Amino acid sequence: MKIDLTDTTASKINKxxxxxxRAIGTPAVGMVLTLVIxxxxxxAYDALKAAxxxxxxxxxxxxxxxxxxxxxxxxxxxxxxDAEVRVGADAGSGETVVLRLYGEVxxxxxxxxxxxxxxxxxxxxxxxxxxxxxxxxxxxxALAQRRVTDSYAxxxxxxxxxxxxxxxxxxxxxxxxxxxxxxxxxxxxxxDQVTCEVRxxxxxxxESNPSCELLxxxxxxxxxxxxxxxxxxxxxxxxxRLDTTCGPIALDRADGRLATLSIQGQPERAxxxxxxxxxxxxxxxxxxxxxxxxxxxxxxxxxxxxxxAPAPADFAQEPVAVATPEEEAVKAPAxxxxxxxxxxSPNRKAAAK
Numbered sequence: 001m002k003i004d005l006t007d008t009t010a011s012k013i014n015k016x017x018x019x020x021x022r023a024i025g026t027p028a029v030g031m032v033l034t035l036v037i038x039x040x041x042x043x044a045y046d047a048l049k050a051a052x053x054x055x056x057x058x059x060x061x062x063x064x065x066x067x068x069x070x071x072x073x074x075x076x077x078x079x080x081x082d083a084e085v086r087v088g089a090d091a092g093s094g095e096t097v098v099l100r101l102y103g104e105v106x107x108x109x110x111x112x113x114x115x116x117x118x119x120x121x122x123x124x125x126x127x128x129x130x131x132x133x134x135x136x137x138x139x140x141x142a143l144a145q146r147r148v149t150d151s152y153a154x155x156x157x158x159x160x161x162x163x164x165x166x167x168x169x170x171x172x173x174x175x176x177x178x179x180x181x182x183x184x185x186x187x188x189x190x191x192d193q194v195t196c197e198v199r200x201x202x203x204x205x206x207e208s209n210p211s212c213e214l215l216x217x218x219x220x221x222x223x224x225x226x227x228x229x230x231x232x233x234x235x236x237x238x239x240x241r242l243d244t245t246c247g248p249i250a251l252d253r254a255d256g257r258l259a260t261l262s263i264q265g266q267p268e269r270a271x272x273x274x275x276x277x278x279x280x281x282x283x284x285x286x287x288x289x290x291x292x293x294x295x296x297x298x299x300x301x302x303x304x305x306x307x308x309a310p311a312p313a314d315f316a317q318e319p320v321a322v323a324t325p326e327e328e329a330v331k332a333p334a335x336x337x338x339x340x341x342x343x344x345s346p347n348r349k350a351a352a353k
Contacts, residue, residue, distance in 0.1 A: 003085040010115035013083050017095055020087035030059055031094045033286065034118045036125045037064045038109075038140055046278070047128045048096065053279035058286040059093040061118050065140065066099065067106040079105035081112060110139040117143070122289045126282065129153040136169035145289050148282070150175040157210040165299045170291035176210035177295050178281045180237065182273055183215055186251055187240060190263060196246030201227045204241070206234040215240070217302035218294070236275055 001024055003016045035058075037047050044066055051062045080103060086096040097116060101109060117123055123144040125135070131149035135141040151160040151174050164174060191198070201219045205212035212229065215237065220227040232238045235256040242249040247264025251271075259273035 001086070001088045003087075005083040005085065007080050008083050009081065010112060013085060013097060013116060016083075016085045017087065017097070020085055020095075024088040031061050031118055031121065032058060033060045033122045033124060033289075034116075035060045035062045035286070036113055036123065036140060036144065037062065037128065038125065038131075039064065039066060039128050041066055041068070043128050044098070047126070048098075050128075050278040050282055051126075052096070053277075054283040054286060055093040057283050060286075061094055061116070062096045063113055063116055064096070064098045065109050065113065066101065067109070068100050068102050079103040081105055108139075110143060113140060114143065122146070124148065124286060124289070128278075133163045134167035134169075135172055136167070145171055146285065147172050148175065148285050149173075151210040152176045152179075157208050158213065161210055161213060161299070161302070165302060168296055168299055170296070173285060173292050173295055174210070174214070175278070175281045175285070177214050177292075177298075178284055179211045179276065180215045180218075181284065182276075183237060183240065183251070184218065186259075186261065186271060186273070187219075187242075190249055190251070190261060191242075193263060193266075194244065194246050194249070196244045198223050198225050198242050198244050200225055200243045202230055202239075202241045202243075203227060203237070204230045204232045204239040205237040207231045209234070209236060212237050213302065214295075214298060218298040221298045221301035 001020050003020055005012060005016060035051055037044075037051060039047050044064060048062070048064060051060075055062065080101075082100040082102075084098040084100075086098070099109075099112060101112065105112065124146045125138075125141050125144040126148040127135070128150060130153070132138040132141065135147035135149060138147075141147045147169075149164070149172070151157045151164065154160040157176070161174075161176075164172065201216075201223065203212055203216040203219065216227045216229050219225075219240075238254055239250065239252040241251075244264075248262070249264070250262040251259055252262070253259035253273050256275045257273070259271045261269045261271050
């Protein structure tokens with residue numbers, strides 16, 4: 001069931017949620033958390049689909065915050081909130097509210113979200129793309145116990161990791177870290193089977209892949225040995241090789257689906273190691289709402305190596321004002337006059353000589 005609300009308020013949205021639950025015959029609320037997704041219109045569909053699949057394991061109220069671009073002068077100086085309320089089959093195992101913010105209200109999204117949070121339930125904020133440099137200080141991130149970003153979706157993942165390490169606050173996490181959970185489990189299990197010392201490690205994967213970097217940082221932090229980072233054509237993370245006093249241990253995955261685990265003195269074993277979908281990753285992150293100390297330790301260990309990278313620009317998903325045709329018409333004569341003056345400038349002629 002879908003309910004569309006135009007130029008609405010948080011109280012009207014809450015009323016629509018209650019009316020929707022009554023209409024489908026489920027007046028009780030059986031959700032365990034509030035998931036706030038901060039995204040743009042282009043990525044909203046994929047994020048909603050992933051959250052809907054994850055809601056089968058974690059019934060939740062999903063609030064999607066979309067800051068819309070103001071295309072007219074009136075929209076930039078006024079505020080408007082449109083909402084799409086989904087309950088029942090259209091919202092997975094919970095409830096979904098898609099919030100589209102226009103004008104000045106874009107700068108106060110936390111004021112819109114706060115009245116819609118489930119009472120006495122944890123809050124998780126997820127930025128599918130272009131998360132803030134300091135999620136804990138973001139107005140929406142400050143409402144949450146867990147803050148999920150994805151450095152893989154950023155333009156420069158390595159600089160993004162450096163910024164995440166500098167601004168880390170307990171409760172922060174990264175889907176690039178979640179992607180390597182199966183790798184960490186297999187490597188830990190392989191080392192449990194031998195009684196020897198690791199001398200060095202090599203991590204092979206795509207260039208500038210944050211998951212490869214995080215796995216290298218985790219191994220260096222836990223084993224306290226040199227870790228070499230090698231580049232391959234991918235997809236993603238392709239191999240981890242450990243040089244030990246008992247012989248080599250290798251975990252190779254060339255096709256992104258099936259890996260081979262090799263331990264000296266044992267037969268090779270095929271291991272299912274498929275690249276996971278976003279829904280599986282976000283479902284894993286929602287299983288734990290306490291700080292991830294292992295991620296924090298690995299991230300801090302990699303600071304010296306990542307510190308040389310300059311800090312990335314802050315992609316806070318602020319709306320960009322677009323000039324109207326009337327404003328462009330006013331600017332056009334001034335632009336032509338400036339170009340004409342530049343053509344006649346003596347300085348330009350002197351530079352040409």
